[in-house]
Amino acid sequence: MNDRQEYNTGHPHATPNFRNLIIRPMWITMKTALRTVPFLGRLGILKNNYHGKQVNLKDDFTLSRIGDNHLSEGHTYSADRESTDLLPFLERPVTVMYPYERLEDMEPWLFVPGNYNGRIGIVWETCTACKACVRACPNDCLHMTSEVRVNVLDTAEEGDEWHGYGSEFETGGYAAKPREDFEEIEEFDLVNEHSAVPQQYDFAEVIDISGDTATVRWMDGSGIEEIGTSELKPAETDIVSGRIDMGRCMFCGLCAEACPFESFFMTNEYDGMSGYSRDDLWFDADRTRVLPAVHQERVDMELAKRAKKEKTKREKKAAKAAKEAEA
Amino acid sequence: MASSDWLDIRGWTESIVGWSMDLVYDILPSNDIGLGPLGTLNIQNEFGSIQGALETFIFTTIMCTVVFGTMMITLMVVPYIERKFIARLMDRLGATTTLRSLWIGEGHTTAGQWWNQLPFGIGAIVGWVVKTLNSVAGNESKHIAVDRVHNRGYHGIWFLFPGFFQALADFLKFATKEHIVPAKADRVVFETAPVIIIATTVMVYAFVPFGPHIWAANPELSLVFMMAVFGVAPLGVFFAGWSSNNKYTLIGGMRSAAQLTAYEIPLLVSVLAIAVISGSFNILEIVDFQIETSNTWNIFIMPLGAALFLITMIAEVERIPFDMPEAEAELVEGWWTEYGGIRWGLMFAVEMMRAYAACILFALFFLGGWQLPFEDTLVGLPFVGGIFEMLATATPGVAILLAKAYLMFAFFVWIRASLHRIRTDQILEFGWRWLLPASIVNLAVAILLRLEVWNSTAAGGWPIWAAPVLFGAFIVAFIVLAIDEDEEALELNRRMYHTQTLEKASPGTHRD
Secondary structure: OOHHHHOOOOOHHHOOOHHHHHHHHHHHHHHHHHOOOOOHHHOHHHOOOOOOOEOOOOOHHHHHHHOOOOOOOOOEOOOOOOOOOOOOOOOOOOOOOOOOOOHHHHOOOOOOOOOOOOOEEEOHHHOOOOOHHHHHOOOOOEEEEEEEEOOHHHHOOOOOOOOOOOOOOOOOOEEEEEOOOOOOHHHOOOOOOOOOOOOOEEEEEEEEEEOOEEEEEEOOOOOEEEEEHHHOEEEEEEEEEEEEEOOOOOOOOHHHHHOOOOOEEEOOOOOOOOOOOHHHHEEOHHHHOOOHHHHHHHHHHHHHHHHHHHHHHHHHHHHHHHHHHHO | OOOOOOOOHHHHHHHHHHHHHHHHHHHOOOOOEEOHHHOEEOHHHHHHHHHHHHHHHHHHHHHHHHHHHHHHHHHOHHHHHHHHHHHHHOOOOHHHHHHHOOOOOHHHOOOOOHHHHOOOOOHHHHHHHHHHHHHHOOOOOOOHHHHHHHOOOOOOOOOOOOOOOHHHHHHHHHHOOOOOOOOOOOHHHHHHHHHHHHHHHHHHOOOOOOEOOEOOOOOOOHHHHHHHHHOOHHHHHHHHHHHOOOHHHHHHHHHHHHHHHHHHHHHHHHHHHHHHHHOOOOHHHHHHHHHHHOOOOHHHHOHHHHHHHHHHHHHHOOOOOOOHHHOOOOOOOHHHOOOOHHHHHHHHHHHHHHHHHHHHHHHHHHOOOOOOOOHHHHHOOOOOHHHHHHHHHHOOHHHHHHHHHHHHHHHHHHHHHHOOOOOHHHHHHHHHHHHHHHHHHHHHHHHHHHHHHOOOOOOOOOOOOHHHHHHHHHHHHHHHHHOOOOHHHHHHOOOOOOOOOOOOOOOOOOOO
């Protein structure tokens, strides 16, 4: 291999030769300047021949990566703003009036690269509140509060419409036992009562399950107990609140790398990260949206992954049960 | 001095000074005055003995003032070219925005009825034109903010070229600013450094002729003297960088010193080649060699030398792509970070002056100085030759020289807008591995041409083939370099960037 191979990224425009380093840049700038000259500016040789034409950013490599469904599909480059022969510079884009216009709308070939670390985007549907991102953040800008809670589906009694759709107990998961002394929160005097807010459940980690009994470790520290699963309800960690202090974020992307569920992204979006006060830079779940297409893809991917996992688990369980039945 | 010009400022000044001194001599008393034991004093005779020296002194002072004034006044064009041309090169149109604002205001109103101030009743016509332009090529933008930005350049005084006197306003602003020396700076050196830089730069213009009859000093070895003075400023830069006691200035000063070694030697060798081919170390004689003796501009017989001189001069005046000492992206402002007020303003002016001097020197050394392009050929044409002869006679040399210098500066700006700043190790490698051998080759070519093709004993100018063959060979080499394509990469034809990242670009993608 020759010397230039080590620099070569594979594209002719990225090869550091005399043409690309000197001739091309100087021709491009001169072309830009000449386009502002009356009459001469309308010459075909000075034109960028993309205005008003169909966007085609697909090549073989891109197609092999992402298939036919490319974002540039059906898009057209904006029309040239030049107006008159005499004054061709008149309607040329002088400055991108950023809040009103966006560069990629006016000159779509100047897209933000996909690997650009921009605004944080989170697919909350697939987030499991493992807090790996919070732990990875060097600037403490991620804040997440999670609780062990009983899902609404799991509280459905027999005869309810949604009974039976709740989750199952699993080893390493959580379980909850309803308290006998629970009084409804509406009856609790928040102002005058000098005691803790009444809790509906006692929570426990499930250590082992054998038949109808489960070995659980109570989370209030009262030790390990074997208890019938009929007394318990399955519980799980839920996100109570997740917020990001964008004012502290340095866009290092460590959080996205830490996420084991592919629900945390650095999007290539540079917009929407400004505000009139520091409080405006606190992003709640609503402001961490990603592109709908990306979002849907990620949710589908994660759901497929979980379904596959669940399927293999159930198959194993059925095989085990069949084996036991044989024995 | 073979070349001549009707704008004979030196001759006029000399005769005026001589005439007025003679007048002073005449009106002085011619009788002997008795001073007793000290003898007698004849004032007229005494004056006569120093008249020659006095005339020279006054004449030189006036010429220095004229040259300095010419330089300072014409210098104002340089930042104007820089701003306006780079705006077009980089698609940021300042002046046309301003021009457009003459007829476009906010919300389809014009920017003040300035045409009413025009004399001779032309205001009515101009006003009609402006209103028509506003209706035909008016601002159709829906955004009031866009109108406001388009309108910002207009200050009600359209007849000042928009932005031309900005440099003057900047100077006034800097002149009124406070002078701050950092607490831990080496004060003596800190104050001395700008003096060194500014003084040596102004000294360069003592040897730069603006025309055949507009120059301050013309020593025998003016080329050597000028290049020596030109090379002092980097020393002042290093002083400034060291004494400011700031990491950015220190790195800037060090970079300046480092790249000095890389470009100064090729620069001097390529200048030496000019001296060899012209047979003189005198700038005026170098110009005369092109106009009178060889009948060809040096750029056509030494294209390689011209390219080398251009590159090394850009490095010498610290402009992009060789502006590492003040790389504002990495070092705040490089070696002049800690300077403020009039010192900063003067050093900025000096930067412009050095670039301007480089352009004038290129025009003098390679573009035939104050000769019109292809003057001899055009004058020799049948029928129309007389027109060109009249043109060549009527145009003062200083106008032609400055036009060439401004064109060269526009080229500098073009390079600045197009190329990126190169790294320290890159300029060192470029300087030592490419510029220095190339300049020595250029010197060898110059010596060969001087000895074999043209020498002072041979009659007439260059053989007819010399300039076209040399220039053509250079152009061919340039094209060969320019079409340097990577065939393998072209075959692969892959894009530089991914248009969209669906694969996560990080380690640890947890796929089953």
